[in-house]
Amino acid sequence: MSTRALTEAASAPAAPLSLCSREPHVPADRLVAEMVPPPRFDSVRFDTYLPDPNQPSQTDAVKALSTFAEGLGGAHASGAGKRRWFARKPAAPTGPRGVYLDGGYGVGKTHLLASLWHATPAEPALKAFGTFVELTNLVGALGFQQTVKTLGEHRLLCIDEFELDDPGDTVLVSSLLGKLVESGVALAATSNTLPGKLGEGRFAAVDFLREIQGLSAHFRPLRIDGEDYRHRGLPEAPAPHSDQVVTETAYATAGASLDDFPHLLEHLAKVHPSRYGALTDDLAAVCLTDVQPVPDQSTALRLVVLADRLYDREIPVLASGLPFDRLFSDEMLNGGYRKKYFRAISRLTALARDAKGLVAQ
Structure with a gap:
């Protein structure tokens, strides 16, 4: 490789992290030790x-x-x-x-x-x-x-x-x-x-x-x-960004992850919900492209758990595709788990608002 190529490679931004590449193992003693208020509520x-x-x-x-x-x-x-x-x-x-x-x-x-x-x-x-x-x-x-x-x-x-x-x-x-x-x-x-x-x-x-x-x-x-x-006296949730903006922001933000939303939902099915907190360890932001409606209830409930862990850890979420209030079908929002889904929408909306500062002006 030429000297110029080496210089360009060294100056290129590091590739973002990926939630889909993580399969954390959480020992039982960590589960007990971590039974304390999450970072968002450390000082309340x-x-x-x-x-x-x-x-x-x-x-x-x-x-x-x-x-x-x-x-x-x-x-x-x-x-x-x-x-x-x-x-x-x-x-x-x-x-x-x-x-x-x-x-x-x-x-x-x-x-x-x-x-x-x-x-x-x-x-x-x-x-x-x-x-x-x-x-x-x-x-x-x-x-x-x-x-x-x-x-x-x-x-x-x-x-x-x-x-x-x-x-x-x-x-x-x-x-x-x-x-x-x-x-x-x-x-x-x-x-x-x-x-x-x-x-x-x-x-x-x-x-x-x-x-x-x-x-x-x-x-x-x-x-x-x-x-x-979270929404008292505040503006409406920011509209989703383009795939290009989300991707560029992920590359420009140290410690950010970048994942395609459908693939992330598939990956969540392979990780026990007790490990979703560890899945987000050391993340500065979560960037998601191609947000789509959640296809079924089992997937939706896993997403609720992930949303809770992201909210607890104050990790902003930048996304393209559909807005978060269109994640769940009318049938889901009117069913027995509706309170969980509305909580997830509320929390993801708050995290999307937190992510506005990450986007280059």
């Missing part, structure tokens, strides 16, 4: 939450959660350390041992849940924070008994986006939380569905009414009203 606190003055339930929720956190100080409710595990019969809790934040998209439920985690007077190793999907994935990685033993040592378990999608999850989570409450673990959860309504529209919830009612008994609901803060 109750006093950084800005209640809407027109929605008094938001202020009421802050007060209730602050009181709840203060009540979690002191010794563990069922004793200390592993001695609890061998106790013949832990003391039965009196009344609900948890709080349940119910409200629409973007009213700050995750902000409040993470603030509760930060405000609870316990070492980080004694409190856990994760999404519902991450919790079920942990059980899959550790096994039920080991998960009970590991989380049973905690003072607080925070579960974000609590949703029941199938009968197996209903029975599993009902049993798990029952064991944890017996061990003295306090619970806090967020969802767009009241605990007594979990599972509606997804499967024959009436057949699992006992489990659902058992879950509901663990929580005291706190309703949080309001509109999506």
Whole structure:
């Protein structure tokens, strides 16, 4: 190669990364160690939450959660350390041992849940924070008994986006939380569905009414009203860019990934959702070309998990093709998983807005 060619090669921008080339392995101990509020919520606190003055339930929720956190100080409710595990019969809790934040998209439920985690007077190793999907994935990685033993040592378990999608999850989570409450673990959860309504529209919830009612008994609901803060007073989501702009931006942005959207959807089917967080490790931005409608429900649900992980990690998303509000069919948006899909649209729209600064003017 000539000197000129070598110089040109050295000065050429490095090729962007690719999500489709990544197949991360996540050991079980990492799943446990990473059960903390995600980077987006590292610094949130109750006093950084800005209640809407027109929605008094938001202020009421802050007060209730602050009181709840203060009540979690002191010794563990069922004793200390592993001695609890061998106790013949832990003391039965009196009344609900948890709080349940119910409200629409973007009213700050995750902000409040993470603030509760930060405000609870316990070492980080004694409190856990994760999404519902991450919790079920942990059980899959550790096994039920080991998960009970590991989380049973905690003072607080925070579960974000609590949703029941199938009968197996209903029975599993009902049993798990029952064991944890017996061990003295306090619970806090967020969802767009009241605990007594979990599972509606997804499967024959009436057949699992006992489990659902058992879950509901663990929580005291706190309703949080309001509109999506991500779009409150902000302009509409930016229109998709051209393939050329997305590609050029990916090459010009250090740490960006570049993938064709249909191929990415195919790749997600080969990676367990518990690894989607690791899939995004060290990314500065995600660039996607040829965004199209999601073809089926299984693919759509995988995309929801990826959108959650990108949002948690504050990774901007630049895309060409269709706008994100046209990802899911009318049938999907009117079905049992509609709340997940609307959450994904809301979060991807926010990340698309964050990506505007990446595009060369």
